[in-house]
Amino acid sequence: MKLTKTLMASTALTVAAVSAHAEDMANSMTLVSWGGAYQKSQVNAYTNPYQEMNEGLEVVWDESSAEAVAKLRAMDEAGNVTWDVVDVVAADALRLCDEGLAMEIDPDEHLAPAPDGTSAEDDFGDLLVGDCFIPQIVYSTTFGYRTDMVPEGAEAPSDICSVFDTETYPGKRSLEKRPINNMEWALLCDGVAKDEVYDVLATEEGQQQALDKLDTIKDDVIWWSAGADTPQLLADGEVFMGSTYNGRLFSVIEEQDQPVAMMWDAQVFDLDGWIIPANLPEDRLARALDFIYFATDTQRLADQAKWISYGPARASSAPLVGQHAELGIDMAPHMPTDPENAKNTFLYNYEFWADYRDDIDAKFQAWLAQ
Amino acid sequence: MSDTTDTGPVLAADGTPLKRSLNRALRRQKLRALGLIAPLLIFVLVTFIAPIADMLFRSVENQIVSNTLPGTVQQLESWDSTSGEAPGEAVYEALYYDMFLASEAKEHTRLGTRLNYEETGVSSLFRSSGRSVDDIGEDYIDALEDLNEVWEDESFWYTLMSGGEDAAKNRGLLEEERDRLASLTSDNFGGNIGFVPGQEISDLLPNTARAYTSFALFTVVADEDVVAEEEPWEAVKIALVQDLKRGVDLSGYSGFGADELRAAQDMLAEQPDIAFKEAFLEMDEDWAATDNWRTIQVYSPPFTTGYFLNAIDMQKGVDGPEARPENQQIYIMLFKRTLFMSLVITGSCILLAYPVAYLLSNLPMRTANLLMILVLLPFWTSLLVRTSAWKVMLQQQGVINDTLVWLGLVDDAGRLIMINNQFGTIVAMTHILLPFMILPMYSVMSTIPPSYVRAARSLGATNWTSFWRVYFPQSVPGIGAGSILVFILAIGYYITPEIVGGTTGTFISNRIAYHISSSLNWGLAAALGSILLAAVLILYWAYDKIVGIDNVKLG
Numbered sequence: 001m002k003l004t005k006t007l008m009a010s011t012a013l014t015v016a017a018v019s020a021h022a023e024d025m026a027n028s029m030t031l032v033s034w035g036g037a038y039q040k041s042q043v044n045a046y047t048n049p050y051q052e053m054n055e056g057l058e059v060v061w062d063e064s065s066a067e068a069v070a071k072l073r074a075m076d077e078a079g080n081v082t083w084d085v086v087d088v089v090a091a092d093a094l095r096l097c098d099e100g101l102a103m104e105i106d107p108d109e110h111l112a113p114a115p116d117g118t119s120a121e122d123d124f125g126d127l128l129v130g131d132c133f134i135p136q137i138v139y140s141t142t143f144g145y146r147t148d149m150v151p152e153g154a155e156a157p158s159d160i161c162s163v164f165d166t167e168t169y170p171g172k173r174s175l176e177k178r179p180i181n182n183m184e185w186a187l188l189c190d191g192v193a194k195d196e197v198y199d200v201l202a203t204e205e206g207q208q209q210a211l212d213k214l215d216t217i218k219d220d221v222i223w224w225s226a227g228a229d230t231p232q233l234l235a236d237g238e239v240f241m242g243s244t245y246n247g248r249l250f251s252v253i254e255e256q257d258q259p260v261a262m263m264w265d266a267q268v269f270d271l272d273g274w275i276i277p278a279n280l281p282e283d284r285l286a287r288a289l290d291f292i293y294f295a296t297d298t299q300r301l302a303d304q305a306k307w308i309s310y311g312p313a314r315a316s317s318a319p320l321v322g323q324h325a326e327l328g329i330d331m332a333p334h335m336p337t338d339p340e341n342a343k344n345t346f347l348y349n350y351e352f353w354a355d356y357r358d359d360i361d362a363k364f365q366a367w368l369a370q
Numbered sequence: 371m372s373d374t375t376d377t378g379p380v381l382a383a384d385g386t387p388l389k390r391s392l393n394r395a396l397r398r399q400k401l402r403a404l405g406l407i408a409p410l411l412i413f414v415l416v417t418f419i420a421p422i423a424d425m426l427f428r429s430v431e432n433q434i435v436s437n438t439l440p441g442t443v444q445q446l447e448s449w450d451s452t453s454g455e456a457p458g459e460a461v462y463e464a465l466y467y468d469m470f471l472a473s474e475a476k477e478h479t480r481l482g483t484r485l486n487y488e489e490t491g492v493s494s495l496f497r498s499s500g501r502s503v504d505d506i507g508e509d510y511i512d513a514l515e516d517l518n519e520v521w522e523d524e525s526f527w528y529t530l531m532s533g534g535e536d537a538a539k540n541r542g543l544l545e546e547e548r549d550r551l552a553s554l555t556s557d558n559f560g561g562n563i564g565f566v567p568g569q570e571i572s573d574l575l576p577n578t579a580r581a582y583t584s585f586a587l588f589t590v591v592a593d594e595d596v597v598a599e600e601e602p603w604e605a606v607k608i609a610l611v612q613d614l615k616r617g618v619d620l621s622g623y624s625g626f627g628a629d630e631l632r633a634a635q636d637m638l639a640e641q642p643d644i645a646f647k648e649a650f651l652e653m654d655e656d657w658a659a660t661d662n663w664r665t666i667q668v669y670s671p672p673f674t675t676g677y678f679l680n681a682i683d684m685q686k687g688v689d690g691p692e693a694r695p696e697n698q699q700i701y702i703m704l705f706k707r708t709l710f711m712s713l714v715i716t717g718s719c720i721l722l723a724y725p726v727a728y729l730l731s732n733l734p735m736r737t738a739n740l741l742m743i744l745v746l747l748p749f750w751t752s753l754l755v756r757t758s759a760w761k762v763m764l765q766q767q768g769v770i771n772d773t774l775v776w777l778g779l780v781d782d783a784g785r786l787i788m789i790n791n792q793f794g795t796i797v798a799m800t801h802i803l804l805p806f807m808i809l810p811m812y813s814v815m816s817t818i819p820p821s822y823v824r825a826a827r828s829l830g831a832t833n834w835t836s837f838w839r840v841y842f843p844q845s846v847p848g849i850g851a852g853s854i855l856v857f858i859l860a861i862g863y864y865i866t867p868e869i870v871g872g873t874t875g876t877f878i879s880n881r882i883a884y885h886i887s888s889s890l891n892w893g894l895a896a897a898l899g900s901i902l903l904a905a906v907l908i909l910y911w912a913y914d915k916i917v918g919i920d921n922v923k924l925g
Contacts, residue, residue, distance in 0.1 A: 098479035
């Protein structure tokens, strides 16, 4: 009798505590992401379980990540930020942080530690770029090629420089319509050592050298601006090889069964993750932080890899990566971070591009338009 | 007529001259009409005109530099950028205070981004300096605090700077700093903060009082803390060091903390001066680069022509505007291309739309309706779908090329390149804009009485003459209306050139979109947009002069 009473009392207390806790949080949350398969992976791995834990919570998705920086800036100027958690690439997170539009994050306070007790800061390690960015996945920009268009007698391309070798590998290539990545690849294939690429690219001569190298294949390039372009061009046989995000190529190869293969050489690692807009009202901020704490823990990040072939940003999540939820294939070999794929990689240099982006872009666009 | 002049003005029933009374009635009517449309007018003004004006205003607005670095900008005025030498110590000292406050308010990186549009590298220079600016002069702060612990004591500072409750206050300084912080952060710094600097102490230690006042405002308004319970920033202590080292005469001062101040001054007299310049160069050697300083100096006025110069491939050089390096020139070429391609698109729309509109207005009703539906159906289909459809049609492995290869007109290796270039853009945009040409043409042509052409024929004109001399002139207003519509739509088109334009078929709008959503250089985007708007208005004016806008009919 006494025990039951105590139990009931403590249950009541817990319920009271939980509900008091929940009352401080907004019961609606607007998340911003990229749409498509990527957003689907987030719904499955993050928001569905989170909504099960928090009954009555409404989650609104806005597929605006591509213009997140511009829109957030406009919202901030209008004094009405309607977003709670925004998915952006690390470079954009850095810019939002620079503009004072994103909230600064203390990893050890706002993020969950790893199951073995490692602090969040150590678990994410170098991937915590800037002060506002909460990493989620590692993706890479890399090449895919049509296996049926490899010329007879030639080996399948396995070297980044085959992009520039139109004699051995004739056919069009698709490259992104911006200098980032293309300039680095051009220099690599023009004899510049990997660890000197950014030093060279910081000089006028180095920029010209990269453009000159790109000039050798200019007539063979179709320039893309949306991530879906290259998979489409590959599927249509419009191009022999093209760069895009590795997850897009995964879906062309495994889900759509096209005769396309990956070329992982000199893949450029980049990060994608969350930011929380600065100056949110208290209840919405509490909700956003609660969600972030949940959605970036070790298990949740590993769960996302069941749905899309991007590597989880936590070191502790890697061993938990299993099989694709629908195709039932092992996901590890499709991760950009898999040792077999990551023999020769490049990490997007955020600081460099934050400085040189405007300048090199002007030159790149002028070169393109010539 | 002459009768009325003889007998004087005609009077209304109430005795006032008829003219005046009519005018009054007319004016009242106009006002009433205006009152009726007022809600709509205000709505349009507020939600449409004002945001556009605001956006275009950004093409000259440049207050961020003088708001973020007011002291530095002032000190920098006397610096000669052609001297080849970095500015003197005073500029770096001003930069220290400005940078400290800006980094507390997290505004320094915004300015870095802004100036990085003009000078590569400023962005990371500001970001890294903001991070370590509070390390400058830490030895002096340590020495001060070793000398006497009161310099770490928040309530001692508070009493020192406020001069006690009954002291005369310097409200002017408080208001000055309020304005400064408000313009720096664009937040409101009004309200009682529980601190007003004392008059005596702010006369004695002007820099310290200023620094402490902005610290107090920031602590209360931005951080929501209590001034008297917070230890002042490093910048406040550095300001005190500087004030004391400048040889303030403390002999007449007998207020709170007089002994502590004298002891500090004696101690500091033995120390060398704080080397701000050296400290900044140690932080980042780019602070010695004259190019960076020149950029700050050139862009310090609240308004700038820089964005407009950039939009016409020029830049601010040492001796005024100069052309950009050739490998960065792009906008003039894009403007020309946009105009040229819009004209080509308008021309091909006229050629294709004229026969269709003619058929529409001359066929029997039943067939004409069917044709009309065929015209309107693509008009109602999503723009993206139509553009993507052209991709499928025109690409090298696309429908048209496949057919040509199958017919044997082209061999497999020589497939035509019809997309991702100007041709692709012209084809796709002509198709998309065609209804805007057909519809006004049709509405004009359907009002042309067929009897005119018949009359011309019966008088012996050939088919061609009756068309060219009689029918065509009457249809010109339709062509005019359609052309204006299509041309103005084409010149600002964005999504179709982006998808099918490749590198040679993109428009100026694609660069505007890039600067709005990607590079965030809204000033440049606004300048490009203003030039585009001006070009359209000039062309419209020219059209009005040459053809006459009254000759344009939409129906």
